[in-house]
Amino acid sequence: MAQALIKVPAQAKRGEVIEIKTLISHQMETGYRRGPSGEAIPRDIIKAFTCTYNDTEVFRAELFPAIAANPFLSFFVVATESGVITMTWLDDDGSIQKESAQIRVD
Amino acid sequence: MTVATTLVALQMVSAGEIAPADRRSDYSLMSRDNQAMQDDDRANPGMLWVLEGEKLWTEKVGSSAQSCADCHGRADDTMKGVAARYPTFDPARGRLVDLEQRINLCRTDHQHAAPLAWEDHGLLGLTAYVASQSRGLPTNVTVDDSTRPHLAAGRTLFTQRQGQINLSCEQCHDDHWGERLGGNIIPQGHPNGFPIYRLEWQSLGSLQRRLRNCMTAVRAEPYPYGSSENVDLEFYLMWRARGLPIEAPAVRP
Numbered sequence: 550m551a552q553a554l555i556k557v558p559a560q561a562k563r564g565e566v567i568e569i570k571t572l573i574s575h576q577m578e579t580g581y582r583r584g585p586s587g588e589a590i591p592r593d594i595i596k597a598f599t600c601t602y603n604d605t606e607v608f609r610a611e612l613f614p615a616i617a618a619n620p621f622l623s624f625f626v627v628a629t630e631s632g633v634i635t636m637t638w639l640d641d642d643g644s645i646q647k648e649s650a651q652i653r654v655d
Numbered sequence: 656m657t658v659a660t661t662l663v664a665l666q667m668v669s670a671g672e673i674a675p676a677d678r679r680s681d682y683s684l685m686s687r688d689n690q691a692m693q694d695d696d697r698a699n700p701g702m703l704w705v706l707e708g709e710k711l712w713t714e715k716v717g718s719s720a721q722s723c724a725d726c727h728g729r730a731d732d733t734m735k736g737v738a739a740r741y742p743t744f745d746p747a748r749g750r751l752v753d754l755e756q757r758i759n760l761c762r763t764d765h766q767h768a769a770p771l772a773w774e775d776h777g778l779l780g781l782t783a784y785v786a787s788q789s790r791g792l793p794t795n796v797t798v799d800d801s802t803r804p805h806l807a808a809g810r811t812l813f814t815q816r817q818g819q820i821n822l823s824c825e826q827c828h829d830d831h832w833g834e835r836l837g838g839n840i841i842p843q844g845h846p847n848g849f850p851i852y853r854l855e856w857q858s859l860g861s862l863q864r865r866l867r868n869c870m871t872a873v874r875a876e877p878y879p880y881g882s883s884e885n886v887d888l889e890f891y892l893m894w895r896a897r898g899l900p901i902e903a904p905a906v907r908p
Contacts, residue, residue, distance in 0.1 A: 552706040556697040570695075574703040577857075618857035619700040 550646060551575055555636055557650035561628035569600065569608075570623040571636050573646070579614035597639040598622055603632035628654045672895070673829055673843060680899050681842035684833065685907065689854075693906040701783060701852035701904025704776075704859040708784025711777055717768025723781070726765065730788055738786035739794050739901050742890045744801040751805045751886045755782050755861055773880035779859045783850050786903035793900055794847050796893045809891025812884060818875030839908065845896035846889065848905025859904060862889055 556570040573595070580592025592614060600608040608624045626634075635649040682690060696702050712723045712730055727733045742753040745760070752760065758781050759770035771778035798806055813824045827836065828844035835841065849862040856864075863885045867877035878884040 552703040552710075554697045554702060554706070570697050572698060572700065572703065574700075574707075617854075619703060621698055621700070623698075 551638075553636075553638075553646065553648045555648050555650055557634050557652055558628075559651070560653040560655065563628060563630075563654050565628045566625050567628050567652075568623060568625055569634065570621070571598070571600075571648075572619065572621045573638055574619055575638075575640075577612075577614070577616055577618045577620065581614065593641050595620060595638050596641055599637045599639075600624070600626070601635045601637070602626060603630065628652065630654050671829065673832065678843065678845075678896075678899065680847055680902060681845055681907070682848065682902060682905065684840050684842055689906055689908060693902070699852065699904065699906055701850070701859050701906060704780045704783040704850070704852075705787050705904060707776065707780030708782070711781055712784060717762065717766035719765065719767045721766050723761070726761075730784060734785045734788040736789055736792055736795075738789040738903060739792045740796055742805075742886050742893065743797065744799075744805075746801070750883065751802065751890055753862075753886050753889050754785060755863070756881060756886070758782060758785070774860060774864055779850055779861065782861065783859060783904045786850060786901065789901040790903065791900050793898045794845075794893055794896045796890060796897070798894060802890065805887045805890050806894055808884075809887040809889070809894075812888045813891055813895075818870065818873035820873040822873045824869070842907075844892065845899055846892045847896050847899045848902040848907065850903060851905045851907045854906070854908050862892075 551574040553571070553573040555572075556568075558567050561567050575595050576593065577595065578590055578593045580590070580594075582590045584590055594614055594616070595612050598608075598610045598612065598620075599606055607626050610622060612620065631652060631654045633649050634652055635647055638646045640646075682693065685693075692698050692700075709730075715722045715725070723730070738754055741757065742751045743757075744750070745752045745757075748760075755773065755778060758778065762768045763770050771781075796802070816823045816826075824844065827841050832841050832843040846862050849865070850859050851865070852859050853865070863880055866885055866888055867880070870877040
């Protein structure tokens with residue numbers, strides 16, 4: 550379980566545009582580097598990120614080796630209803646990490 | 656003033672310590688994007704290591720099955736001010752130790768666990784976690800009879816030319832801070848933000864890692880991790896930065 554930090558406002562007004570920030574710990578090994586003896590270091594990156602708002606997908610990103618380590622993604626969402634906002638990161642090896650936050654919308 | 660005395664005055668100003676009024680954290684020389692990254696605890700990648708350290712703080716390790724918390728309680732209480740006064744003199748060992756070494760000494764002596772390697776993810780996490788408890792507090796190492804020789808040794812290391820490029824730390828960081836070297840702004844070189852998330856490393860790293868990089872850059876053989884030379888230099892740098900606020904974990908290019 551990599552360390553992850555997410556910033557979702559605890560509350561918002563209905564219709565308000567809110568900013569969500571996400572940061573996750575990951576080496577994002579590009580697959581282009583060589584080790585000390587010249588051996589190829591295999592690629593291992595987070596390849597996809599999705600954000601769902603009460604089970605509706607509101608943001609999605611495909612990531613490639615150009616993304617730096619410990620990827621930081623921030624984006625805007627319209628606050629519609631109270632509920633749960635869930636981030637999902639998908640690694641090259643198929644492993645998944647999820648983090649959630651509650652939001653109260655008045 | 657005659658021309659001759661003006662030149663002499665300029666000479667004295669350019670070779671030597673930074674004037675107290677000009678001393679500031681290298682945060683002030685960073686770009687605004689860089690500063691913004693450091694300021695937001697949810698965007699500062701260094702905080703990922705602080706979180707790791709927070710987790711390790713309560714983890715029982717070693718044959719003693721003790722965690723840091725078992726002796727030290729809550730870090731936000733007991734670790735306040737600690738990073739600001741390290742390196743300190745360890746009378747039992749008769750030498751100066753820095754924060755990373757202190758953490759490892761706790762592991763070996765009290766937790767009876769193996770020490771963590773330099774730049775190990777866990778050691779960086781613990782160092783970042785402990786150092787962040789001193790955020791905002793002024794750097795304040797103790798200069799007394801036991802540490803004074805180390806201050807002098809550190810100052811010698813700072814002011815001596817070294818490496819194939821034959822430059823001393825002082826020449827860049829006292830004499831030309833704020834100017835540029837190959838497009839990069841030369842910082843004053845204070846350690847108040849360490850351990851830092853360096854964008855070049857794409858990782859958090861220790862002060863000793865940074866010092867070794869600098870030495871490699873002037874094509875000098877860097878002192879090994881944990882060497883007394885590195886710790887003496889750390890001590891001198893912390894004294895040189897006295898009063899500047901701790902910013903760990905800082906973000907630097």
